[in-house]
Amino acid sequence: MKHLFKAELNWTSNKNQEVIVGKVYNKTHQIKIEGKPILDASAAKAFKGDPELYNPEDLLLSSLVSCHMMSYLYVCSQNGIEVLEYSDNAEATLEVNPDGSGRFIEARLYPKVKISNSAQIELALELHHKANQLCFIANSCNFPVLHNASCEVI
Numbered sequence: 001m002k003h004l005f006k007a008e009l010n011w012t013s014n015k016n017q018e019v020i021v022g023k024v025y026n027k028t029h030q031i032k033i034e035g036k037p038i039l040d041a042s043a044a045k046a047f048k049g050d051p052e053l054y055n056p057e058d059l060l061l062s063s064l065v066s067c068h069m070m071s072y073l074y075v076c077s078q079n080g081i082e083v084l085e086y087s088d089n090a091e092a093t094l095e096v097n098p099d100g101s102g103r104f105i106e107a108r109l110y111p112k113v114k115i116s117n118s119a120q121i122e123l124a125l126e127l128h129h130k131a132n133q134l135c136f137i138a139n140s141c142n143f144p145v146l147h148n149a150s151c152e153v154i
Contacts, residue, residue: 008032028053057104061092064107064137064145072111072131081124084154085114104143111149118153125151 011029027043028050043049044057054062065088076083088111096102115124128147132138138145 006034057092057094060104061090061107064092064135064141065090065109067135067137068109068111068128068131068145068147071135072113072128075127075130075134076115076124079120079123079127081120081127082116083113083124084116085112087112104141106143107141107145109145109147109149111147113149113151114154115151116153121151121153125149 009029009031013025027048029041031039031041033039040053041059042053042055044055045051047055049055069086069088073083073086088109090107090109092107093105094102095105109128111128113124115121128149132145132147135145
């Protein structure tokens with residue numbers, strides 16, 4: 001089974017903006033996905049973008065965190081675990097080479113899960129591995145996605 005996703009990107013040169021020697025372009029652009037609000041994006045501040053806007057690196061990490069959570073909630077429901085709260089403060093490391101190319105070398109997820117049954121803590125922690133195996137975004141990454149999960153009962 002295959003699913004097609006579409007996104008439209010629009011960028012226009014701002015001829016009224018002063019251009020720095022070496023022709024540095026404004027990197028602000030819009031991404032449109034049918035039926036959803038327009039997403040204003042830019043490059044990361046480190047790459048001369050607008051730090052107030054989302055950048056591709058933010059969006060990749062956000063996609064990974066969101067997909068892992070949804071995969072995790074799915075495997076918990078399959079295993080009878082009632083998840084009451086879920087939070088994460090993920091990080092990803094981007095390595096830039098001298099030639100200007102670069103790539104993420106790893107992502108670290110720090111999911112904090114709160115469940116209702118203390119007898120299920122060990123299983124709840126183990127299920128992060130299964131969630132990672134099912135996660136569409138993690139399966140699309142060419143870098144390790146590591147998990148430092150915690151679980152408590154409330």
